[in-house]
Amino acid sequence: QENVDPQKTAFLLRKAWTLYSVTPLYRFHRARLRDYARLLSAFIAAEKQKGLAVEVGVELDIKVAVSSLADLRGSEQDQAAILVQLSLRSQASSRNSEDKLVWLGWFCSVYGDDLSENVPEDFTCLPLFLTHGAESYTSMVGSWFQKTFDCCFRRLAISPLNLSWMVAMWAGCTLDRATCAVELVFSMPHLSQPLDISYAIHPEDAKALWDTVQKTPGEITQEEVDVFMDCLYAHFHRHFKIHLSAAKLVKVSTAVASAHCDGIVKILHSQYLPGVLMLLTELAISQIQ
Amino acid sequence: HLATSLPLPSERDHLRPRMDLIVFMIDIKSKYSLKNVEASLAHVDASFFLGKVCFLVTGVGRVNACSIETNAVCKLGEAYCSPVLFCELELEGIRAATAQRLLRMLQICAGHIPGVSALSFVSLMRNSDDD
Numbered sequence: 001q002e003n004v005d006p007q008k009t010a011f012l013l014r015k016a017w018t019l020y021s022v023t024p025l026y027r028f029h030r031a032r033l034r035d036y037a038r039l040l041s042a043f044i045a046a047e048k049q050k051g052l053a054v055e056v057g058v059e060l061d062i063k064v065a066v067s068s069l070a071d072l073r074g075s076e077q078d079q080a081a082i083l084v085q086l087s088l089r090s091q092a093s094s095r096n097s098e099d100k101l102v103w104l105g106w107f108c109s110v111y112g113d114d115l116s117e118n119v120p121e122d123f124t125c126l127p128l129f130l131t132h133g134a135e136s137y138t139s140m141v142g143s144w145f146q147k148t149f150d151c152c153f154r155r156l157a158i159s160p161l162n163l164s165w166m167v168a169m170w171a172g173c174t175l176d177r178a179t180c181a182v183e184l185v186f187s188m189p190h191l192s193q194p195l196d197i198s199y200a201i202h203p204e205d206a207k208a209l210w211d212t213v214q215k216t217p218g219e220i221t222q223e224e225v226d227v228f229m230d231c232l233y234a235h236f237h238r239h240f241k242i243h244l245s246a247a248k249l250v251k252v253s254t255a256v257a258s259a260h261c262d263g264i265v266k267i268l269h270s271q272y273l274p275g276v277l278m279l280l281t282e283l284a285i286s287q288i289q
Numbered sequence: 290h291l292a293t294s295l296p297l298p299s300e301r302d303h304l305r306p307r308m309d310l311i312v313f314m315i316d317i318k319s320k321y322s323l324k325n326v327e328a329s330l331a332h333v334d335a336s337f338f339l340g341k342v343c344f345l346v347t348g349v350g351r352v353n354a355c356s357i358e359t360n361a362v363c364k365l366g367e368a369y370c371s372p373v374l375f376c377e378l379e380l381e382g383i384r385a386a387t388a389q390r391l392l393r394m395l396q397i398c399a400g401h402i403p404g405v406s407a408l409s410f411v412s413l414m415r416n417s418d419d420d
Binding site: 157158159160161164189222229233243245246247248249261 | 318320324352354355357358360
């Protein structure tokens with residue numbers, strides 16, 4: 001999967017994706033993608049007729065495209081990703097006016113062998129679903145898939161434990177130019193008014209710290225992540241006398257990617273796209289199982 | 290008796306009754322609570338670890354808020370030969386059941402249950418864990 005064409009996946013970068021876990025799809029056939037697009041389009045039009053999902057600014061004269069992203073997968077066992085695009089049909093009669101893309105969603109599996117190994121033949125495993133666009137569209141697309149393929153969508157939350165893995169891994173990545181700080185956002189508990197603390201670290205310092213902690217390149221252990229986080233907590237406590245370890249880690253940001261505990265990620269660097277997707281696939285699978 | 294950490298202040302040593310059971314509370318949402326417990330363990334006399342110590346992990350209902358690996362806590366329990374109980378204090382039913390369990394353990398540790406000693410009880414709990 002090093003052959004992933006960066007041009008084809010460029011549209012995935014620098015967008016805030018909302019994450020869901022999806023159970024395996026029953027009797028999903030890759031040859032029928034055009035049919036599915038037509039059926040989904042009809043479903044959305046029907047929803048409009050029913051007067052459901054009516055929201056100010058949400059148009060329902062929607063064109064649906066469903067396509068396969070052959071390169072977006074981890075191993076040969078993974079199913080290739082499926083992309084669903086919703087565009088607003090252009091009102092103007094002129095041929096040159098383009099449809100406006102209003103919603104994007106894609107299913108993928110990167111090294112999702114843990115799930116696909118144990119599943120009967122009629123099922124297609126694409127445990128990670130990422131969406132960008134209005135929630136009302138997400139809910140319509142989700143309903144159609146649930147009805148048609150008997151699957152189940154759930155928002156994928158990311159625990160502070162998993163966020164600390166992400167920040168340790170991503171802070172340690174080698175980049176040509178470290179463009180932005182490593183930032184951790186904590187929410188302080190038990191206060192009458194919400195209080196967030198943002199802790200920003202120079203990316204070179206963060207990488208230097210991770211390099212002293214990590215013993216085997218390419219391998220990360222829970223102990224190493226703990227040591228990395230403890231160093232950050234100790235440094236903060238020395239200066240501000242606050243124990244960040246008693247607060248809830250809610251968001252991490254690095255030059256590679258950023259992630260929020262509500263299950264929202266932004267991937268910034270194409271080089272690390274497979275690595276980030278692999279981690280998210282793993283989280284989705286553990287939420288399903 | 291409630292305390293946020295050990296050791297207890299020495300000024301009141303002479304007024305303190307005998308301690309029969311120590312329950313270390315660890316909040317799964319707070320890494321700090323685990324560190325605090327680990328530091329406090331060093332101040333406990335070795336004789337307590339013969340059945341008079343137990344670890345209580347709270348907040349387990351919210352899997353998405355956890356900052357501590359449950360493995361780490363189980364390993365702590367194994368290292369100190371003491372049982373680890375998991376509970377969710379926000380649910381009244383579980384809160385009541387946990388309180389009853391602790392009370393039962395306390396009765397055994399204080400010697401109020403004839404025929405069962407703290408040590409025999411804790412080895413009973415450990416054997417059932419291994420199964």
